[in-house]
Amino acid sequence: GAGVSQTPSNKVTEKGKYVELRCDPISGHTALYWYRQSLGQGPEFLIYFQGTGAADDSGLPNDRFFAVRPEGSVSTLKIQRTERGDSAVYLCASSLFGLAKGTYNEQFFGPGTRLTVL
Amino acid sequence: QQQVKQSPQSLIVQKGGISIINCAYENTAFDYFPWYQQFPGKGPALLIAIRPDVSEKKEGRFTISFNKSAKQFSLHIMDSQPGDSATYFCAANYNFNKFYFGSGTKLNVKP
Numbered sequence: 001g002a003g004v005s006q007t008p009s010n011k012v013t014e015k016g017k018y019v020e021l022r023c024d025p026i027s028g029h030t031a032l033y034w035y036r037q038s039l040g041q042g043p044e045f046l047i048y049f050q051g052t053g054a055a056d057d058s059g060l061p062n063d064r065f066f067a068v069r070p071e072g073s074v075s076t077l078k079i080q081r082t083e084r085g086d087s088a089v090y091l092c093a094s095s096l097f098g099l100a101k102g103t104y105n106e107q108f109f110g111p112g113t114r115l116t117v118l
Numbered sequence: 119q120q121q122v123k124q125s126p127q128s129l130i131v132q133k134g135g136i137s138i139i140n141c142a143y144e145n146t147a148f149d150y151f152p153w154y155q156q157f158p159g160k161g162p163a164l165l166i167a168i169r170p171d172v173s174e175k176k177e178g179r180f181t182i183s184f185n186k187s188a189k190q191f192s193l194h195i196m197d198s199q200p201g202d203s204a205t206y207f208c209a210a211n212y213n214f215n216k217f218y219f220g221s222g223t224k225l226n227v228k229p
Binding site: 004040041042043044045048056058059091093106107108109110111112 | 159162
């Protein structure tokens with residue numbers, strides 16, 4: 001595709017509900033990252049996939065957050081029992097080889113999904 | 119503990135002036151320092167990056183200055199233009215691990 005796409009662009013939900021955020025990376029990119037960006041802050045790392053497996057999930061704040069990438073392409077970030085503090089822009093990025101290839105590959109970011117928990 | 123500290127939070131510069139944004143880091147293992155530019159409603163985009171084995175890198179109007187002993191690096195935007203108005207983030211990374219971002223600087227270039 002032309003770039004990283006994320007759907008939906010905006011999601012409003014009620015406290016306690018379950019949400020799924022989708023990321024379509026650039027075709028052929030093996031690495032995929034999820035970040036969370038709160039208002040006035042820089043992106044905060046959540047999880048990194050190399051292919052289908054989560055290579056580093058150390059940024060997931062708690063067990064309410066989970067992400068999958070079953071076929072090594074599209075990824076879904078899942079948030080259970082949402083809380084008001086989960087409100088943020090969730091960014092997805094992809095890169096050609098990822099962090100383990102031995103070189104720094106540029107991360108291409110999507111436009112993000114703005115999540116609002118009421 | 120915040121791994122990368124960025125300042126100022128906001129910056130107003132006249133067209134044609136020099137914009138300077140500073141970042142400081144704690145972890146001496148960091149070995150890659152990129153700068154990202156973000157426009158409203160868009161994701162960050164890589165602007166320029168540097169490794170600690172050089173003290174300066176220039177790409178067009180954008181320059182990174184790196185001071186390893188002080189654990190600081192900065193972005194200089196020469197001949198700033200209104201189209202440069204955006205939020206800028208510094209970041210750091212080591213040994214191909216996750217990236218740590220600064221808190222961002224909102225730049226406004228006045229025409």
